[in-house]
Amino acid sequence: MCFVRKWVTLGFMKKKKKKNKPAEKVLKCICCKNEVYGSEVEEMKKIKIPYGANYTIKVDNDFLKTYKNSILNDKNFQWACDSCLASKRAIKGNPANQTYCDYSPYLAYFDRDFECESCESTFVFAKKEQKFWYEELKFWVQSMPKHCKSCRKEIRKEKQYHKRIAELNEKQGSLKIDELSELAVIYDHFGNEQKRNKYLNLVKKKSLEKKPT
Numbered sequence: 001m002c003f004v005r006k007w008v009t010l011g012f013m014k015k016k017k018k019k020n021k022p023a024e025k026v027l028k029c030i031c032c033k034n035e036v037y038g039s040e041v042e043e044m045k046k047i048k049i050p051y052g053a054n055y056t057i058k059v060d061n062d063f064l065k066t067y068k069n070s071i072l073n074d075k076n077f078q079w080a081c082d083s084c085l086a087s088k089r090a091i092k093g094n095p096a097n098q099t100y101c102d103y104s105p106y107l108a109y110f111d112r113d114f115e116c117e118s119c120e121s122t123f124v125f126a127k128k129e130q131k132f133w134y135e136e137l138k139f140w141v142q143s144m145p146k147h148c149k150s151c152r153k154e155i156r157k158e159k160q161y162h163k164r165i166a167e168l169n170e171k172q173g174s175l176k177i178d179e180l181s182e183l184a185v186i187y188d189h190f191g192n193e194q195k196r197n198k199y200l201n202l203v204k205k206k207s208l209e210k211k212p213t
């Protein structure tokens with residue numbers, strides 16, 4: 001009797017266990033790459049994704065699992081499990097503040113490595129910087145940094161130099177001595193020896209010029 005009962009119970013438990021086996025760890029966290037249960041992504045499920053004027057996409061396991069087939073492009077799809085958020089390895093995104101259309105908004109941000117197109121070094125696109133780009137600067141979600149920080153700085157400097165050259169070119173003939181030296185410095189930076197020397201000579205000439213009385 002006792003044995004039978006035990007068997008029945010065990011059999012029943014076994015069966016029940018099999019039947020109510022918790023959902024498989026079918027989700028793979030994009031941040032930590034760990035397999036997680038659907039119950040471990042609760043934070044993501046609180047996110048609302050506005051899509052179109054009156055439509056909101058609901059984030060659930062299926063969405064996280066099958067985003068590839070969703071109306072959103074998965075190319076840069078980012079989400080993170082609850083433990084990644086708790087450990088601050090990832091921070092939560094707010095699609096309502098992002099600019100997106102054909103690509104998926106960011107549900108989470110975490111540090112990502114990129115290769116600089118100029119110097120080929122690896123640089124980190126930090127999570128906080130990403131949030132700043134997409135939620136404050138309102139860059140399109142598909143825009144990615146192409147250059148490392150120092151190359152970006154250099155590019156910005158060059159742009160400023162070009163702008164300055166254009167500005168000073170408009171004043172050709174009436175350039176002051178400090179503006180002539182400025183052009184010499186800029187052309188020196190660009191490695192244009194001919195122009196650098198031209199402006200250096202002009203600086204020299206100008207400094208020797210007698211002031212008209």
Ligand SMILES: [Zn+2]
Nearest residue numbers: 029032081084
């Ligand atoms: Zn994770």
Ligand SMILES: [Zn+2]
Nearest residue numbers: 116119148151
């Ligand atoms: Zn670089």
